[in-house]
Amino acid sequence: MTRILLVEDNELNRDMLARRLKRRGFDVITAPDGEAALTMIRQHMPDIILMDMSLPKMDGWTATKHIKQNPQTAHIPVLALTAHAMIGDRERALESGCDEYETKPVDFQRLLQKIDILVQKSGS
Numbered sequence: 698m699t700r701i702l703l704v705e706d707n708e709l710n711r712d713m714l715a716r717r718l719k720r721r722g723f724d725v726i727t728a729p730d731g732e733a734a735l736t737m738i739r740q741h742m743p744d745i746i747l748m749d750m751s752l753p754k755m756d757g758w759t760a761t762k763h764i765k766q767n768p769q770t771a772h773i774p775v776l777a778l779t780a781h782a783m784i785g786d787r788e789r790a791l792e793s794g795c796d797e798y799e800t801k802p803v804d805f806q807r808l809l810q811k812i813d814i815l816v817q818k819s820g821s
Contacts, residue, residue: 698722698723698724699722699723699724699744699745699812699816700723700724700725700726700741700742700743700744700745701718701723701724701725701726701743701744701745701746701747701812702726702727702728702734702737702738702741702743702745702746702747703715703718703725703726703727703728703747704727704728704729704730704731704733704734704746704747704748704749704752704757704760705727705729705747705749705778706729706730706749706751706752706753707749708729710801711727711729714747714803715727717805721809723812726741726743729752729753730752730753730754730755731752731754731755731756731757731759731760731763732754732755732760733754734746734748734755734760735755735760735763735764738764738770738773739770742770742773743773744773744774744816744819745773745774745775745776745812745815745816745819746764746773746774746775746776747776747778747808747812748760748761748775748776748777748778748795749778749779750777750778750779750790751779751780757777757779757790757793758789758790758793759793761775761777761790761793761794761795762793762794764794765793765794772819773819774796774797774815774816774818774819775794775795775796775797776795776796776797776798776799776808776811776812776815777790777791777795777797777798777799778799778801778803778808779798779799779800779801780800780801786798796815797811797814797815799811
């Protein structure tokens with residue numbers, strides 16, 4: 698079963714998306730901010746991370762850089778989930794180490810396709 702770490706500070710968005718992913722058969726763990734995400738990654742080693750970029754304590758760009766700089770976690774795909782949809786936002790997310798980018802509100806079917814592709818590519 699694919700384990701997803703969903704990093705989202707908005708509790709309603711986090712709960713709604715986590716429930717939808719669980720109904721699709723994923724093992725979903727959550728974190729409300731970048732600092733908590735780094736702790737959850739060490740504890741649970743997810744197969745993929747869905748990372749909101751605007752987070753309290755530590756934003757998604759910084760958390761992703763930490764993930765990708767650590768040899769033990771660099772292989773985990775990070776998919777940016779963000780309301781940042783301006784010119785340059787996708788590039789900024791990819792430059793921080795994200796493997797893919799999806800804007801909010803989330804197109805759930807497209808998100809599922811991206812998750813599948815990233816997990817297959819990583820060999821998880």
